[in-house]
Amino acid sequence: MPPETSGQMVACWARIRARLRDEVGEVEYRTWLRQMTLQGIDGDEAVILLPTRFLRDWVNSHYGDRLRALWQAEDANVRRVEIRVAQAATAEPVMADGAGMASSRPEPSGLAESLAPAPRPPAEPRTSDPRSDWVVPLEARFTFDTFVVGKPNEFAHACARRVAERPASPGFNPLFLYGGVGLGKTHLMHAIAWAIREGETARTVAYMSAEKFMYRFIAALRSQSTMEFKETLRAVDVLMIDDLQFLIGKDNTQEEFFHTFNALVDQGKQIVVSSDKPPSDLAGIEDRLRTRLGCGMVADLHATTYELRLSILQAKAAAAQVLVPPKVMELLATKITSNVRELEGALNRLVAHANLFGRPITVDSAHEVLHDVLRAHEKRVSIEEIQRKVAEHYNLRLTDMVSARRARNVARPRQVAMYLAKQLTQRSLPEIGRRFGNRDHTTVMHAVSRVSELIAQDASFAEDVALLRKMLET
Ligand code: ADP
């Protein structure tokens, strides 16, 4: 779907900037690109604003093509990107969505930046509406609609839905979400916030990272405005604190959070907290706070499964409207197992690359583009491990792998082990030869080609080798 509605446009724009930021790096991004705002889409042209002519020219000449390619990846209807100097009078962003109230944001989405019309001077005093500093913009694409549910996250997802539908229900307050990085904690929190904001009852939702909470609190202490700090926070209907583990060891901030927490819960307000560990493992958090954190609903996001990774890839490819062959998705889902963020990053890179060069995504291009990522995720297998597994599998002794015996029942498995050593390790042929009882590299070469031939000819042999390979790789 082309981004007709402003919500979609905001989401596309956020993704484009996130990608650009990944590509060019933080420093360059901040220097040149951070002040870009999207004015809108005019026919087949995306109009981007920058505050000065210098910046406009620079961005145009250095990033113009890239911006166009990234837009095209998001929306094929956009064929051109026009960069203009923002007039002071047109500084109002076209699609502020009620979330664009905050002045800055620690996390990499950068939505705040795009929605903030003009850069503010860095040391600006507090604005007249203290709340504007509090409400951190939500990432447009972190909604329930875009969250893919599978075994590892279904419980956390159900709890989040429940809280979004009926905030502050008994048993669900606080909602404590925990799990490793990149598994969807922030996504779920934003989804709750979006759903509550869109709900019929008007409710104020404050979402911020624990770091931001601490930073605000310390700033309030310094400027002697802690009363204001307390009042502002205690006036919200839903308070969400992301990455609570950052409060570990920060005693004063914890104390303040504890009081806010109690005040809100007493008033029947909802609290949602995320962390990388369950409450019981949060060493360095005061006991009484830990106890309170654990007394609502504690839900964990487990590591992803192959099935969930595949569903996520399918959903993301469909949303981005790109054709990703099933084999490529299988490759990514098999290799990139660490977390969803990396999986998403890999897919984005493939799409960007395909767009840039106008070539379809294939297994080969995936290997080429994601060379580094795939390698980093490759499990390191040692030759010794290969020898052991192969010997076990064929009922031989480990010494048979290095012995001079040439009987077929020993020689063939040895060849299989050499073949696997070549496939699964970075070792050179002479090195592999040496590790197999000081054999010559031509022996290894011969083994590799012999096993390849047999794999092509003999299905049951092929299955055997595939099985061994799988055992070694996982
Ligand atoms: P965390 O806060 O746990 O570190 P995030 O919520 O930031 O992780 O998720 C990292 C990325 O992965 C985000 O872009 C998010 O949209 C995506 N993601 C995580 N889980 C899912 C899911 N189940 N479905 C779709 N996207 C997901």
Ligand code: MG
């Ligand atoms: Mg997070």
